[in-house]
Amino acid sequence: MNTEKNIKTLIVKKPLKLDCGKTIKDFPIAYETYGSLNSKKDNAILVFHALTGDQFVTGINPVTNKEGWWSYAVGPDKAIDTNKYFVICSNVIGGCMGSYGPSHKDPDQKIFGTNFPVITINDMVNAQYNLLDHFGIDKLFSITGGSMGGMQVLQFISNFPDKSKTVIPIATTSSHSAQNIAFNELGRQAITADSNWKDGNYTSSDTNPGKGLAVARMAAHITYLSKKGLQEKFGRKLQEREDLKFGFDADFQIESYLRYQGSVFVDRFDANSYLYITRAMDYFDLAKQFNGNLSEAFINTNAKFFIISFTSDWLYPTQENKDIVIALNSIGADVGFVEIESDKGHDSFLLDVPDFLSALKNFLDKSYEKN
Amino acid sequence: MKNEFQVIADLIEKDKKVLDVGCADGTLMKFLKDNKNINIRGLEISKEKVQECIAKGLTVIEGNAEKDLKQFPDKSFDYVVLSQTLQAFLNPELVLDELLRVGKKAIVTIPNFGYWKVRFHLLFKGTMPITKTLPDEWYNTPNLHMCTIKDFFHFVKSKDIKIFKSLALNNLNSSIINESNLGVKNLFADLGIFLIEK
Numbered sequence: 001m002n003t004e005k006n007i008k009t010l011i012v013k014k015p016l017k018l019d020c021g022k023t024i025k026d027f028p029i030a031y032e033t034y035g036s037l038n039s040k041k042d043n044a045i046l047v048f049h050a051l052t053g054d055q056f057v058t059g060i061n062p063v064t065n066k067e068g069w070w071s072y073a074v075g076p077d078k079a080i081d082t083n084k085y086f087v088i089c090s091n092v093i094g095g096c097m098g099s100y101g102p103s104h105k106d107p108d109q110k111i112f113g114t115n116f117p118v119i120t121i122n123d124m125v126n127a128q129y130n131l132l133d134h135f136g137i138d139k140l141f142s143i144t145g146g147s148m149g150g151m152q153v154l155q156f157i158s159n160f161p162d163k164s165k166t167v168i169p170i171a172t173t174s175s176h177s178a179q180n181i182a183f184n185e186l187g188r189q190a191i192t193a194d195s196n197w198k199d200g201n202y203t204s205s206d207t208n209p210g211k212g213l214a215v216a217r218m219a220a221h222i223t224y225l226s227k228k229g230l231q232e233k234f235g236r237k238l239q240e241r242e243d244l245k246f247g248f249d250a251d252f253q254i255e256s257y258l259r260y261q262g263s264v265f266v267d268r269f270d271a272n273s274y275l276y277i278t279r280a281m282d283y284f285d286l287a288k289q290f291n292g293n294l295s296e297a298f299i300n301t302n303a304k305f306f307i308i309s310f311t312s313d314w315l316y317p318t319q320e321n322k323d324i325v326i327a328l329n330s331i332g333a334d335v336g337f338v339e340i341e342s343d344k345g346h347d348s349f350l351l352d353v354p355d356f357l358s359a360l361k362n363f364l365d366k367s368y369e370k371n
Numbered sequence: 372m373k374n375e376f377q378v379i380a381d382l383i384e385k386d387k388k389v390l391d392v393g394c395a396d397g398t399l400m401k402f403l404k405d406n407k408n409i410n411i412r413g414l415e416i417s418k419e420k421v422q423e424c425i426a427k428g429l430t431v432i433e434g435n436a437e438k439d440l441k442q443f444p445d446k447s448f449d450y451v452v453l454s455q456t457l458q459a460f461l462n463p464e465l466v467l468d469e470l471l472r473v474g475k476k477a478i479v480t481i482p483n484f485g486y487w488k489v490r491f492h493l494l495f496k497g498t499m500p501i502t503k504t505l506p507d508e509w510y511n512t513p514n515l516h517m518c519t520i521k522d523f524f525h526f527v528k529s530k531d532i533k534i535f536k537s538l539a540l541n542n543l544n545s546s547i548i549n550e551s552n553l554g555v556k557n558l559f560a561d562l563g564i565f566l567i568e569k
Contacts, residue, residue, distance in 0.1 A: 336432060337434070338418065338421050339418070340418075362428075
């Protein structure tokens with residue numbers, strides 16, 4: 001799956017104690033950078049990717065040969081302007097784009113599969129923190145990310161309160177809801193129900209639970225869109241046919257679209273990674289780490305927060321983003337908030353939504369001016 | 372910048388922490404930030420205006436004063452400013468209480484329905500008054516609870532709210548309002564500016 005030559009990796013020598021109790025060391029973190037770090041080292045932005053993202057934020061992903069997942073937002077003259085800022089993004093641990101994950105081998109040279117330790121959002125950011133030392137960056141200019149990326153943003157600033165000047169969580173939550181967990185469980189069940197999953201040991205038996213993974217992706221993809229967006233794009237349009245065929249082939253365009261989304265996903269993503277990363281999201285509950293008081297998570301930071309949500313996002317709705325704003329306001333933190341009008345659902349943060357991109361750009365550029 | 376904002380800015384000392392409720396495009400916020408080193412936050416209901424504030428580099432929260440003030444802790448700002456919006460709330464009394472809870476002091480400005488032009492308009496034309504500070508028709512005005520300077524003056528007194536300073540504004544002139552000149556100011560000012568505390 002990975003063409004290793006295109007992947008930059010940092011081998012983390014320092015042992016990292018995981019939330020599950022196990023310790024990992026000498027593990028790889030795969031990363032990519034865009035733009036250049038200035039001499040003052042004050043222009044670095046650490047971007048955190050979402051569930052199925054990777055370190056290839058923008059430009060052509062050398063492994064998939066497709067556009068990077070945040071190409072609308074990151075690049076020269078874009079909202080996160082790589083002429084100005086040094087953008088770093090790394091694959092989360094548990095992932096499948098080069099960072100330490102279930103497709104890696106254990107010390108006995110056996111592929112981990114489900115013997116890989118269960119990781120959390122906290123473990124992910126603690127692992128990524130090593131990139132700051134690697135680049136000799138004392139303080140980041142900003143940290144940002146949407147969805148699970150936003151969860152990492154919140155956890156990062158809570159763990160390292162003086163390591164970023166600005167903090168931009170997007171379309172996210174401080175605690176995975178029952179509905180979020182339910183959808184993730186649906187995806188995991190689809191994977192583990194595929195007879196090719198083989199208790200996670202599909203690589204050694206040279207199979208791939210592609211059908212289960214595709215169903216997981218299809219179900220998840222629906223949650224990333226809004227009802228209105230789907231209706232406008234597909235409605236009841238038929239797929240290359242004049243009339244219904246009275247069968248179970250893809251009669252409707254939406255069916256064909258979802259099947260396509262499922263099939264291309266299988267080519268680039270590892271089923272076990274999907275299990276691990278969704279589990280990490282489900283375990284995320286930042287307030288619980290502070291005895292139920294979310295404000296406590298941010299009590300030690302002077303960072304400037306800017307929180308963004310989208311009107312049609314029902315996966316991480318505005319209210320859940322606002323709960324973070326409320327927690328920050330209650331401790332007098334510097335926090336701005338905007339809800340962007342968009343009918344593109346949760347995926348809005350990945351798409352060409354001009355109001356979102358201009359808000360992001362203005363916030364970053366104005367905050368950087370004041371450096 | 373409009374004269375009202377200059378008068379408000381003059382009431383605020385340097386280096387304070389201020390919340391501008393209904394901050395619109397952030398004109399007053401930017402002035403306070405640039406000229407008085409104010410640690411300024413805004414609350415604004417319009418998405419468009421919020422974007423304008425962000426473009427000015429201002430910290431603004433999209434939200435509704437009637438619902439979203441409650442997230443701020445008691446006395447977390449030195450001043451809370453509310454410019455010409457009190458009359459547009461469903462429950463102005465509640466908002467006023469919230470302003471005084473969140474702010475050590477509050478600066479509230481009100482378009483004066485007792486202004487002579489307003490009175491004349493209603494008296495002679497017999498239609499709902501339209502003036503510079505009240506530019507909308509009765510059917511599309513956001514104003515639900517119009518009051519006069521006198522009404523507001525009596526209202527805050529009845530609630531045991533302390534008035535530090537009350538000013539009458541008429542075009543470019545501002546003057547002090549007190550018990551003895553209240554009747555006159557209520558006739559000749561189109562805007563009242565009150566610095567209050569509870």
